[in-house]
Amino acid sequence: MDFQHIIVTPGIKPHIALVQLNRPKELNALCLALMQELVSAIEALDQDEDIRCIVLTGNQRAFAAGADIKEMAGKGSIDMLKVDQFSNWERIKRCKTPIIAAVSGFALGGGCELSMLCDMIVASETAKFGQPEIKIGVMPGAGGTQRLTRAIGKARAMEMVLTGAFISAKEAYAAGLVNKVVPAELYLDAAFELAQSVAAMPPIAAQLAKESVLAAFNTSLDEGLVFERKNFYALFSTEDQKEGMKAFVEKRKPEWQGK
Numbered sequence: 001m002d003f004q005h006i007i008v009t010p011g012i013k014p015h016i017a018l019v020q021l022n023r024p025k026e027l028n029a030l031c032l033a034l035m036q037e038l039v040s041a042i043e044a045l046d047q048d049e050d051i052r053c054i055v056l057t058g059n060q061r062a063f064a065a066g067a068d069i070k071e072m073a074g075k076g077s078i079d080m081l082k083v084d085q086f087s088n089w090e091r092i093k094r095c096k097t098p099i100i101a102a103v104s105g106f107a108l109g110g111g112c113e114l115s116m117l118c119d120m121i122v123a124s125e126t127a128k129f130g131q132p133e134i135k136i137g138v139m140p141g142a143g144g145t146q147r148l149t150r151a152i153g154k155a156r157a158m159e160m161v162l163t164g165a166f167i168s169a170k171e172a173y174a175a176g177l178v179n180k181v182v183p184a185e186l187y188l189d190a191a192f193e194l195a196q197s198v199a200a201m202p203p204i205a206a207q208l209a210k211e212s213v214l215a216a217f218n219t220s221l222d223e224g225l226v227f228e229r230k231n232f233y234a235l236f237s238t239e240d241q242k243e244g245m246k247a248f249v250e251k252r253k254p255e256w257q258g259k
């Protein structure tokens with residue numbers, strides 16, 4: 001895959017793809033062109049049956065410092081409405097393949113929102129998460145008021161959104177925003193390790209399980225339970241269910257077909 005603002009490596013490890021944001025001089029500011037490429041890459045990887053987990057990362061200094069302020073600075077509200085750039089992010093939300101954000105350095109504004117759009121976050125101890133949009137006269141526009149509040153609760157989300165204050169990786173871990181915090185030099189390895197644990201699972205079950213966990217944010221408990229149950233029953237028409245249960249009974253390791 002040939003892109004200008006991102007580097008995509010399908011199969012960097014067995015069944016794992018790496019997507020790296022690559023505007024280092026701009027701290028990976030998420031300009032329109034970058035987001036367009038990112039959405040296309042994620043959609044293509046989601047269609048690739050060999051890929052069972054995607055790792056999304058930036059570089060040591062920045063995962064991403066937000067939407068591109070220079071690109072937005074001169075715009076009016078009608079321009080913003082017409083381009084409606086953040087609705088494009090919904091296409092990443094529809095990705096069935098689990099996505100892990102490997103975050104080092106700044107994950108601010110749209111960068112924090114992008115990490116939260118992923119299914120899990122592995123953070124370097126240098127990571128800083130924040131929604132500083134208020135400091136430039138606006139507010140989060142790509143999920144920050146919603147996903148952050150759901151992840152860490154009203155009190156802490158409100159403080160971050162209203163003051164623009166950053167939280168450290170350790171604070172993000174304590175608040176339940178990230179899955180693990182590791183030394184700076186290990187964040188990508190730790191993300192791959194987690195990705196390998198996901199990729200070792202039967203992919204259709206992983207996809208339906210992801211879909212069911214995410215449904216918890218949009219449904220009542222009863223609706224969510226019905227949704228979960230139907231996905232559970234649906235898995236009984238996969239070969240991997242037959243193999244998984246047979247292997248358990250035969251006391252051997254299952255061999256997944258992804259069917």
Ligand code: CAA
Nearest residue numbers: 025026027029065066067068069070109110132140141142
């Ligand atoms: N957009 C465009 N360019 C950005 C940027 C952004 N979000 N963040 C950083 N850059 C650019 C800087 O302008 C600078 O470019 P030049 O060298 O050409 O001047 C370069 O990246 C390096 O940045 P700094 O010199 O500022 O580096 P620093 O180490 O002094 O500060 C920082 C780092 C604290 C992250 C600071 O750059 C910063 O505050 N960035 C903006 C963070 C922000 O407000 N993000 C929210 C954006 S709005 C948004 O995301 C809306 C939404 O909800 C989707």
